[in-house]
Amino acid sequence: MIYREAGQFKTTYASDQQLFPILQDRVFVLLFLAFAFGLMPFIGTEYLFRAILIPFLILSLAALGLNILVGYCGQVSLGTGGFMAIGAYAAYNLAVRVPDLNLLVVFLLAGAIATLVGVLFGIPSLRIKGFYLAVATLAAQFFIDWLFARVKWFTNDAPSGSVSAPPLEVFGWLVDSPIEKYLFVLAIVCVFALAARNLTRGAIGRSWMATRDMDVAAEVIGIRPLHAKLSAFAVSSFFVGVAGALWAFVYLGSWEPLAFDVNRSFQLLFMVIIGGLGSILGSFLGAAFIVVLPLVLNQVPTWLGIPLSTAMISHIEFMIFGALIVFFLIVEPRGLARLWAVGKEKLRLWPFPH
Amino acid sequence: MNPALSRNLTIAFFALLTFGTLSPLLFGSARFPQWLEVILGGLMSGVLYSLVAIGLVLIFKASGVFNFAQGAMVLFAALSLVRLMEKMPFAAALALTVLIMIALAWLIERLVLRPLVNQDPIVLFMATLGVAYFLDGFGQTVWGSDIYTLDVGMPKEPKILLEGTFEGGILVNMEDVFAAVIAGVMVVALALFFQKTGTGRALRAVADDHQAAQSVGIPLNRIWVIVWSVAGLVALVAGVIWGSKLGVQFSLQLVALKALPVVILGGFTSIPGAIIGGLIIGLGEKVSEVYLGPYLGGGIENWFAYVLALVFLLFRPEGLFGERHIDRV
Numbered sequence: 001m002i003y004r005e006a007g008q009f010k011t012t013y014a015s016d017q018q019l020f021p022i023l024q025d026r027v028f029v030l031l032f033l034a035f036a037f038g039l040m041p042f043i044g045t046e047y048l049f050r051a052i053l054i055p056f057l058i059l060s061l062a063a064l065g066l067n068i069l070v071g072y073c074g075q076v077s078l079g080t081g082g083f084m085a086i087g088a089y090a091a092y093n094l095a096v097r098v099p100d101l102n103l104l105v106v107f108l109l110a111g112a113i114a115t116l117v118g119v120l121f122g123i124p125s126l127r128i129k130g131f132y133l134a135v136a137t138l139a140a141q142f143f144i145d146w147l148f149a150r151v152k153w154f155t156n157d158a159p160s161g162s163v164s165a166p167p168l169e170v171f172g173w174l175v176d177s178p179i180e181k182y183l184f185v186l187a188i189v190c191v192f193a194l195a196a197r198n199l200t201r202g203a204i205g206r207s208w209m210a211t212r213d214m215d216v217a218a219e220v221i222g223i224r225p226l227h228a229k230l231s232a233f234a235v236s237s238f239f240v241g242v243a244g245a246l247w248a249f250v251y252l253g254s255w256e257p258l259a260f261d262v263n264r265s266f267q268l269l270f271m272v273i274i275g276g277l278g279s280i281l282g283s284f285l286g287a288a289f290i291v292v293l294p295l296v297l298n299q300v301p302t303w304l305g306i307p308l309s310t311a312m313i314s315h316i317e318f319m320i321f322g323a324l325i326v327f328f329l330i331v332e333p334r335g336l337a338r339l340w341a342v343g344k345e346k347l348r349l350w351p352f353p354h
Numbered sequence: 355m356n357p358a359l360s361r362n363l364t365i366a367f368f369a370l371l372t373f374g375t376l377s378p379l380l381f382g383s384a385r386f387p388q389w390l391e392v393i394l395g396g397l398m399s400g401v402l403y404s405l406v407a408i409g410l411v412l413i414f415k416a417s418g419v420f421n422f423a424q425g426a427m428v429l430f431a432a433l434s435l436v437r438l439m440e441k442m443p444f445a446a447a448l449a450l451t452v453l454i455m456i457a458l459a460w461l462i463e464r465l466v467l468r469p470l471v472n473q474d475p476i477v478l479f480m481a482t483l484g485v486a487y488f489l490d491g492f493g494q495t496v497w498g499s500d501i502y503t504l505d506v507g508m509p510k511e512p513k514i515l516l517e518g519t520f521e522g523g524i525l526v527n528m529e530d531v532f533a534a535v536i537a538g539v540m541v542v543a544l545a546l547f548f549q550k551t552g553t554g555r556a557l558r559a560v561a562d563d564h565q566a567a568q569s570v571g572i573p574l575n576r577i578w579v580i581v582w583s584v585a586g587l588v589a590l591v592a593g594v595i596w597g598s599k600l601g602v603q604f605s606l607q608l609v610a611l612k613a614l615p616v617v618i619l620g621g622f623t624s625i626p627g628a629i630i631g632g633l634i635i636g637l638g639e640k641v642s643e644v645y646l647g648p649y650l651g652g653g654i655e656n657w658f659a660y661v662l663a664l665v666f667l668l669f670r671p672e673g674l675f676g677e678r679h680i681d682r683v
Contacts, residue, residue, distance in 0.1 A: 076476055124664065128671050131420040131479045135614045136667050139660035146657045150650070262611075266483070273480060311499055318491025325484030329477055330469040 004348075019197065036186060041179045049178035052291060057185045058246045060287040063271040064196050064280065065239025070269070071278035072200055073232035074212030075125050079137035081264030082144035083237050084244030085257060086114040089154050091245035095166050096156055103170050107188075107245045114241020115234045117144075122233030126226060129215075141262050148257040164254035181250050188246065192239060197280050199235060208232050209278070270321055274328055276337030285336040293320070363669050371634065375641055391526075392644050393637065398530035400636020401537045402599075403659075405592035406613035407620065407628035408541070409585040414622050415561040416581035417467070418475060422482040425610025426489035427586055431455055432593030432602045433497040436504045455586030458489075463579045490607065499604065504597035533595040540591055541629065544584075557581060561623070615663030621673030630674065635659045 008023055010016040020026045044053065066080050091110035094101060101109075121140040125133050148154050148161070155163050168175040168184070175184045199205050210218035211228040219225055248255050267290060275286020294317050301308040308316075332338055346353075375393065406424055413421040434454050438447035466481050548554040559567040560577045568574050596606055612635065620631025639658040647654050666673065 074476075076479070124667050128667050130476045132618070132667055132671060134479065135618055135660070136664050138611075138614065139657070139664040142657040142660045146653050150653050262608075266487075269480075269483070312495060315491045315495040315499065318487050319495065320491075322484045322486065322488025322491060325487065326466055326481050329473075329481050329484070330466075333477065 033190070037183065041183065044179070044182070046178050049182045052295070053182055054178070054185055054251050056287055056291045057182075057189045058243055058251055059268070059271065059291060060284045061189050061192055061246065062240050062243035062268055063275065063283040063287045064193065065236045065243060066268050067272045067275075067277065067279070067283045068196060068200065068208070068239065069232050069236035070272055071276070071282070072205060072212060073208040073229060075122075075229060075232060076130065076134045077137040077236075078134050078262070078265050078269065079121065079140035079144070080240055080268045081260040081262060082141040083114050083118055083240040084247060084264065085144050085148055085260035086117050087111060087241030087244030088248035088255065088260065089148055090114065090241070091249060092163055092165065093154065093156070099166070103168060107242050110245040111238040111242040114244065115238045118233045118237020118240075119230055122230055125229050125233065138262070141265055145257055145261060160256070162254060162256040165249040165252075168249060175250075185246060185250055188242070192242070193280060196239070200280065204231060212278075270325060273325055274335055276335030277333070279335070279337035281340065282335050282337030285340065289336065293317070364674065371638065375637065392640055394526060395530075396637035396640030397633055398527070398534060398636070399640065400633035401530075401534045402592065402596055402632075403612050403616045403636055404629045404632030405537055405540075405588065405595065406610045407616040407632050408544070408625055409588040409592070410613055410617050411622065411625055411628045412581055412588065413585045414617070416557050417560075417578050418564070419467070419478045419482060420475065421585065422479060423486035423489060424585065424589060424613060425607045426486040426493075427455070427458070427589035428593045428596065428610050429602075429604070429606045430458070430489050430493040431586065431590040432504065432597035432606065433493045433502070435590070435594065436502040436597060436602045437497040451590060452587065455590055456583045459582030459586050460579050462582055463575060467578055468575065490604070494604070501601045501603040502597075504594065504602050529599060533599070536591065536595065540588065541625065544625065553580060612659050615659040617673070618663040619666055619673055621675040624673070624675035627673055627675030635662065638662060
């Protein structure tokens with residue numbers, strides 16, 4: 001990270017506005033992607049893929065979607081789990097009822113259906129904000145939970161309400177080993193992260209941020225709150241819906257409505273807060289933190305030689321999450337992403353800070 | 355929306371509520387005694403929602419914080435009491451729990467509210483979410499996570515009333531009646547505290563205008579500790595009643611989440627609103643569960659309250675009794 005960008009002159013607008021204006025950043029990102037796609041499949045263990053990387057990537061995608069809504073547009077949502085469920089069950093129904101459909105198309109259509117529902121539940125945001133909106137999205141969460149648990153059509157009349165995803169096959173490629181699943185999810189997440197990055201730095205992203213910072217002022221400078229808010233709900237729900245479909249098809253395989261209950265919504269909100277509100281990188285950092293923390297907590301007692309029951313560990317996990325939320329809100333409201341940026345800035349000047 | 359339309363909508367809502375409640379009778383799908391039992395059952399669970407909602411309203415009025423942790427406080431208070439009662443007599447355990455709740459209020463003010471003063475309400479809301487998680491974990495780490503039965507000597511056996519009037523009479527759970535009486539006493543006590551004491555007057559002043567209250571010398575920090583303590587005590591009462599009805603267990607927290615739609619319905623700033631909102635939601639969800647549930651596959655109780663709140667948010671965001679002051683977007 002110790003590099004200087006001295007001597008890199010931007011002579012065109014295009015080079016000034018590109019995704020990573022600094023050469024070293026570009027190289028770093030490309031190397032990182034090469035590592036993730038090329039090297040990781042050879043050095044990772046099956047456990048690493050199945051228990052850490054796949055859930056991390058999918059939850060990152062969901063957190064990314066939520067971050068667009070909460071971090072960029074400032075609309076709090078407690079219904080993310082419900083929108084994930086919409087994506088999952090929409091994908092399931094499409095895959096079961098239209099078996100010839102390409103799986104990628106299924107995922108995208110599932111995202112589109114989640115978008116429709118998201119916009120529907122986003123309509124109240126035009127009149128209310130803050131925790132009023134939080135309660136409105138909570139209504140979406142509980143209603144969707146009930147819908148999939150009770151209306152048999154959605155679960156294809158499965159007696160217990162638990163459904164199984166069909167085998168994953170994309171263009172004749174059967175995605176079944178953990179490594180293949182990892183690569184499949186990684187590719188999708190990369191595309192979506194790029195899309196999110198570009199959306200948020202474009203005109204639409206700026207209209208979201210203006211609405212977040214001060215809605216009245218945004219309206220005065222000509223941003224239509226209706227468009228800004230509903231488009232944020234739409235994009236966010238699309239991301240979350242695709243993440244839900246992936247979570248169900250790739251990670252869980254077979255699932256029931258309980259997999260997407262209100263705790264999932266809180267978990268995603270925590271990822272966004274801890275990772276950093278209004279930051280793409282933050283969504284990934286937050287997801288990594290929340291996926292890895294329980295695994296570490298499970299290991300710590302054995303390292304220290306204190307036997308703790310699993311129930312006790314899950315309670316301590318709750319405590320740590322809660323304390324961390326308060327801690328981050330007080331000390332660093334912009335989360336891990338901000339810490340990363342500060343660290344990078346310090347390193348850039350090191351060892352001559354003046 | 356103009357006031358006249360808003361008023362008409364409110365009248366329409368109450369008309370619809372009355373009609374919905376009476377319709378099972380009108381269309382002859384229910385016998386009168388059974389119907390009365392359903393209504394009473396709904397109202398009683400409504401009282402319990404109100405108890406949690408009152409705590410929410412108290413804190414919102416005095417500090418503008420929407421306290422998501424109220425449910426966690428209910429669970430924590432009930433857990434503390436039930437575990438302390440194993441070691442000491444009831445009165446001592448109760449006193450100790452009261453002390454714990456006051457200490458908790460002080461800690462929350464010190465560690466959470468004070469560093470976050472002047473932040474956006476939504477930041478404070480998320481902070482209370484963190485507090486809720488922390489309390490859940492802490493309570494269960496310290497006190498254990500089994501289902502405990504709480505017995506504070508409330509009458510358990512149901513009574514059959516009005517046997518002479520109807521065939522078979524109607525079944526009334528004495529526990530519920532007891533709970534309703536306690537809730538009533540508590541509301542009266544709170545009203546007296548708010549209206550008649552100096553501290554109560556200070557609390558109302560803070561609720562009206564933080565800065566003005568501070569400028570006439572009301573210590574904000576102390577007021578917050580007091581109001582969180584009072585909310586903690588309300589949580590304790592709710593926890594005792596809920597706990598002895600359902601057993602002290604983690605799911606109490608989810609039940610307490612229902613207080614959110616209750617305050618939306620009743621208005622964020624009104625204690626009578628919290629009570630009436632609770633009653634409406636308790637009544638509405640019981641009636642719809644019993645008479646509408648069979649057609650929709652059951653389980654309506656889980657979302658009825660939230661969807662009702664959603665409708666209210668669309669047409670009357672300030673609730674039935676709230677102040678007409680709301681951030682228009």
